[in-house]
Amino acid sequence: MYLGVDYYPEQWDAEFLEQDLARMVSAGINCIRIAEFAWHLMEPKEGQFNFDYFAHVLDRAEHYGLKVMLGTPTATLPAWLAKKYPEVLSVDEVGIKRHFGGRRQACLNSPVYREKSALISTKMAEAYANHPAVIAWQIDNELGHETSDWCYCNHCEREFQNYLQAQFESVEELNYRLGTVFWSQSYNDFNEIELPRPTIPAKNPGLMLYFYRFRAETITRFTREQATILRKIIPQSQQITHNYPGDYYNKAQNFTDISECLDVVALNNYPVWGGLEQPVEYGKIAMKLDQTRGFLPGKNFWITEQLIGAQAHTIMGYLPRPGQARLWSWQAMLHGCNNLIYFRWRTATKGAEQFCYGVLDHDNQDGPRYHEMQQVFNEARRYASELNQPIKAEVALIYNPDNIFAWKIQPQSVSMDIHHEHFRLYQGFIRHNVAIDVIDIRQAIDTYKVVLLPAPLLLTKEQITKLVDFIQNGGIVISSFRAAIKDQDNSVYFNQDNPWLKVAGLKAYYIESLGNNSQVTIRNPSGVEYQAGVWRDMLEVTTGSDAQTIYNYSDEFSSYAAVTETVIGAGKLIHIATGINDKEFWLNLASQVLSLQSIPARLTPDGVEIIRRGNTDFILNHNNHAIRYNDLELEPYAVLIEGK
Amino acid sequence: MYLGVDYYPEQWDAEFLEQDLARMVSAGINCIRIAEFAWHLMEPKEGQFNFDYFAHVLDRAEHYGLKVMLGTPTATLPAWLAKKYPEVLSVDEVGIKRHFGGRRQACLNSPVYREKSALISTKMAEAYANHPAVIAWQIDNELGHETSDWCYCNHCEREFQNYLQAQFESVEELNYRLGTVFWSQSYNDFNEIELPRPTIPAKNPGLMLYFYRFRAETITRFTREQATILRKIIPQSQQITHNYPGDYYNKAQNFTDISECLDVVALNNYPVWGGLEQPVEYGKIAMKLDQTRGFLPGKNFWITEQLIGAQAHTIMGYLPRPGQARLWSWQAMLHGCNNLIYFRWRTATKGAEQFCYGVLDHDNQDGPRYHEMQQVFNEARRYASELNQPIKAEVALIYNPDNIFAWKIQPQSVSMDIHHEHFRLYQGFIRHNVAIDVIDIRQAIDTYKVVLLPAPLLLTKEQITKLVDFIQNGGIVISSFRAAIKDQDNSVYFNQDNPWLKVAGLKAYYIESLGNNSQVTIRNPSGVEYQAGVWRDMLEVTTGSDAQTIYNYSDEFSSYAAVTETVIGAGKLIHIATGINDKEFWLNLASQVLSLQSIPARLTPDGVEIIRRGNTDFILNHNNHAIRYNDLELEPYAVLIEGK
């Protein structure tokens, strides 16, 4: 089990290296990540390479018995490169170039940038591949983060045209499938197709979907190129990874595709960041961890950056309470992280991250955060064998990048947050402390008993067939509103009933966006009533169908169903046609489904997680107050370990 | 009476044309509008014209007895044109070019664009003018909509300089009349005058007024050019129209000028659109209809696009309730529409308007909206003769584009909404169900008994003279705050009393903007009190004047009047110096004025309209609840027809 810190020796006077490494060892650290922002140090002038500095760092790390993850430095291009080749700088939607002076400003479609990146990574790999301290390589840093997934430069335009040419047999086929005859947008040639930049008043949703896919493919291709370079040079024992910033729902990225280029995935796990006045809800952190684990099924994952203190560039927020970083670290390990690195050894005194608080403060003393880290590492080592075991789940939440893209292109409701729609279905199950996999819609689902299908706007016929087979064989699918409106080209299904609702024996003619001030409620025959938001489909049970209405709307559309269940073969499809807000609804639904599928569950109070790994129960209290669970009195932010 | 749908056969596989036309006929349709976005289909490559497609559509329409309105296709330039002549693309205020991929991105001052537009319209007119199915032509589509009224390209700059040169005898005269000596902005030559682009901190209001007028004239000139082309080619029996999007208060457009280029005006009538969570207030819809009718006095108008279902690009909102589209259709016809076309036949499955719901849904079935349309058409035909009669009104609301522009340039109050200021004066009269004309300030007013003059910031001496004559002869004028501050150059009247207040026997030295959180109230001697907002002039009755104070302010300015009446000759001027919010005030005022002027009126509950056409009363309930009116129990969205 690798436990360590991110370390930037180059940011400190040379005298600190030796004392830092010695202090790390005494703190229980056995691994450091280094070098991922150090292009200028390794190539100070164009074509002049110098790898002495980190060779020395590696030697000293080896001396202290520390293992090293190396980062390739392509996230931060050097100033000489930006100056000599300004065409590498990316351009925003309105045509404004991003300038040197931050990070991630380069366009991954720039030929010069790809060439220079290939060269520095090649040279670096050659320089360090055989060093005994090296155990892993991180490609770049947080690809696509902070809007860098978008660029509208001329290179991108040409590459987009090439991409489209590869996707369609001819421009006529593109015209037909994307419906460009609408608003006279037919193209005579691929080279007439502009990037979707500011226009009046709305863009072609089909072309936009291909643009999202093209942006995603741009990052995947860069990852693949870099991984291929490394793999040719480094030993098989060294793993290749990349560190995801973890915002899986607001990026033009396909994280499954990227992950398939890697040996193992890694997450930068920050449960609070910047100006947030409260941390992210613990269940959403759990979902992010489960999702990270799901990108390479069956494998655990690294955390390359775990929060130890407050983190911000220019606006700060909530201060993690004493013990809370430990709590979040345990949560991460219990959800599948088996190698954990804190960000960062010592807080920077210069540069843009002066307020990203690391293990050591600016005063360089062994303070509370140092001791909190030490405690986590001591505890974790005792449970290494449990934590290294893979996690087995019977519930799966579906991740479908195309569907996310389709919602981004046409949110339809001002309240639409596709991330939250995933969490809406997930929340009842995490409260029951069952393991949940978040898996790509391409994955096999036949080993699961329950599949959660959040707001599947874009759903292909093949995907529907797979899901129906799953139900027929005894599975339960819970799907939510606006299902299967769109096909793989982001066109609306034409001239037929909605193919997903048809499976359920339903139709929906009346539909309504509910906005931010929705007063709509749903009600069942017993008079139980819940608030609804975001959207609603008014469901009609079609003649001869087996669908059962569970909830109706309670206003003038009260003859229409909001929640239905349909028995299909040996399984069941539960369809929820609106965005229900009450936690209670989701808790009851999960209870019922877990019971039906005989999945063992343990309901805990809100904010409390109990997770069994091996024969040990780990109990976490995310609440800022003490709480009683069974016979246990859990202090705020407590981590209790029982059994073994 | 033409009743029909907008139809885009080119967006569907060829097999649908025949069945669509047949279904239309059986639904009661006798007219379709086609072709207004089909430039690429008619000129797929530069100079290569092909009119076969719509010739075939016209033939088949003729076969089924359907009449056709043709749209010229200039609202959506083809991709080849944008690619070859990028200078045709318009530019926003900060200099960012609008790109291909939407609609209306062309600059109407671009010589190439005007030439290419003239050519396609000429060729199209030649191709179809003599087809027996054709009854009318729509020029372009929603000119000026969606910010396309603004462009800041180099063509516009040159044309603006030419425009100014035509308006002023010399640059010295411009300098003098616009006061460019202020901030050293004197010009030595017209070619030094930049478009009013981003600067620090404020622009010359006189130059801005001329810029608004120039923008308005740009659209008028384009309409005139296109109308002239069509008129030369098409038979006299075919009418020329243009479809207004209906937002008459937020555009740099002069709708009177544009209308004068047309045979008949047309409105696209959407009482709810996009993300609106509630429909537009019914009285504001009525005002828009009355205003559309007023652009060509004495004539009724077309509706070229009438809402039948929810309409949105990317964010949706309120779903029109069953029956509500019928209600709005009847309201439109009762306010002067005598030919009505629904948008659109079948909902698009591809392109930017997938969520603009038409008569048929994506499933292509005869659904509820189909039946609602059919009902409207059946009903309307029975009352064709009533609906074809012109409407006669004794109350006129003044539309003055220059005044609207002046308010846009200097809103003065953060709460200023010049559209609402028009409605403020209109609201009491519509509640009394009297006919109201909205007429341009250039029109004769001597046939009216009441004239409403909303917030006439810019009011010329000639206009004042005409209004005073009207009052002298027995008319009543109701004017509101901030009257007659500005002259025709947007300069403040100098060195004299305010010329409108002088008419009323008033002065206003103290003035105040009331912002969004106004606590100001007005009060009459009986203690009746109303909330005031937006603005207030503190009125003083000048010595020897006949002005009577009706309301005073109730705070430290309580010695000043807020509402006054002045008898002038045989008539009366009622001046309201602040933005009174309470409906009751306006209801009482209208009651009193209608009674004084002996105009027959029928007061109905809020949300209920009763309109007599011929010998028939049509009663509309816009409320979402049942309501009693006289002996009638009106269901939500009811349309009741009585008499005959």
Added chain:
Amino acid sequence: MYLGVDYYPEQWDAEFLEQDLARMVSAGINCIRIAEFAWHLMEPKEGQFNFDYFAHVLDRAEHYGLKVMLGTPTATLPAWLAKKYPEVLSVDEVGIKRHFGGRRQACLNSPVYREKSALISTKMAEAYANHPAVIAWQIDNELGHETSDWCYCNHCEREFQNYLQAQFESVEELNYRLGTVFWSQSYNDFNEIELPRPTIPAKNPGLMLYFYRFRAETITRFTREQATILRKIIPQSQQITHNYPGDYYNKAQNFTDISECLDVVALNNYPVWGGLEQPVEYGKIAMKLDQTRGFLPGKNFWITEQLIGAQAHTIMGYLPRPGQARLWSWQAMLHGCNNLIYFRWRTATKGAEQFCYGVLDHDNQDGPRYHEMQQVFNEARRYASELNQPIKAEVALIYNPDNIFAWKIQPQSVSMDIHHEHFRLYQGFIRHNVAIDVIDIRQAIDTYKVVLLPAPLLLTKEQITKLVDFIQNGGIVISSFRAAIKDQDNSVYFNQDNPWLKVAGLKAYYIESLGNNSQVTIRNPSGVEYQAGVWRDMLEVTTGSDAQTIYNYSDEFSSYAAVTETVIGAGKLIHIATGINDKEFWLNLASQVLSLQSIPARLTPDGVEIIRRGNTDFILNHNNHAIRYNDLELEPYAVLIEGK
């Protein structure tokens, strides 16, 4: 004592000059400011100078016995200059050029602009220097106002590189001191350093501090160049000034440096402006006046523009009540203004300032504002000798431009408003009606008894030494949160205790940004509790220190101090580690400190000021209601003069 108006004769027909001057004299005016926006009038074409117009105005002013302040016209470049040399126009952060049509659009780093400005000022000085009416010169107008302190043009980039080269011995030194190794931002040459334009996601805070200083120096240098030109030509008796717009906390300007180029400073004093619905708090107006006085210690100052009526470009707000302009004028004089000019003689009828109401209204009558001005002038002359005396203070509030810049670069809390943090410390003292100097941190402080040090994020070792000496010798310093984190390069102090807290015997490991919804309170042992916001440091008293805890936090961090006092030598350091909102806290603190330091004070009710000048007490009621103070019944906006 000069009392007068700003006058723009060039904006009116020639016939008005004579009657205007005569009316001014009869109103009590003895001074006018003219010409500061009249470049085109003096140089209508490039190199063609014509000074006849203002020569005539000066002659006529002399005839009426009026003295004149002349403004150099460089704030508004003529159209011919913008047209011929477009490179003089400034550019915003994203690269958008500011256009002609407003004011202040020129870049002060443009060589052409500096050359043309030098030339017009030279010629103008030569033309008018020897006129007997001239008593003073105003350089330009409101330098840096309305975002004109920022420009990102190519000239600026080159000058910034030059500036940096002058600040650092080598690029290596820059790299080291600014920590550019972070994110691989090391430069090989100064010419690689771009202006800090849009990038991802954050910029180097050290480079940003130098950029702020460079922007500040740009304006200082322009002032110095212009002052040098004037000084060479004009007689010693004519004073050189510049009129500050008064927003000292949101500008990249160093007002101390600028002031040192001048003979006397001047303020444009607008207690309400634009759309503000209420005037600025009277205490903040007082602080602005005290600060203006402090830029040239020991000297009084001019007000070159004093509000007489409502002031706005396009959005108006609160109307100054009758008598309120007089109140504000007296407040200004009592805080150190001894020459006062109202903005402006007659309200403009043309140009961007039609709604900046002057002494005369658009009707050109002697209205209420005319009479209010006349009253002020009559009253003021009676107290000229008192008002001309300098003001002596024993309390000093520290102004530190570098500290303001550091907070702008990294606000750290979403609620941070460094202006308000200055006022937070000032408020209790102004309520006690003691004189307060606002002085630059470079000034000597040994003549004061109390020093207020607001949120001194950036504090150098030398500054700390000076402050400690001050305390040792019996002074009291009140400092607030986040003290001494940064050094002169905007780096965090490394490897040591916080040097300011160390002085106080304190440490702060836990820190937290409190945002906009803070529920945090502080509490003392007696149970007195106050709300805290913006930020908090959790203070620990270090072992063996003399620090006394006065308030603790009341939540889970209740073992940490929020307010402490430390006796040091003969003085005391009071440290307040959070943003306390309650006025009561600050009132009590000031009471206690004034008493300890034996500074005579008179506590008045909120809104009431009492200021003694010579042997006279002046009592001002800023409240909008009557209030009793001692035996006096003060009407709203009253100015009472007692004694003598």
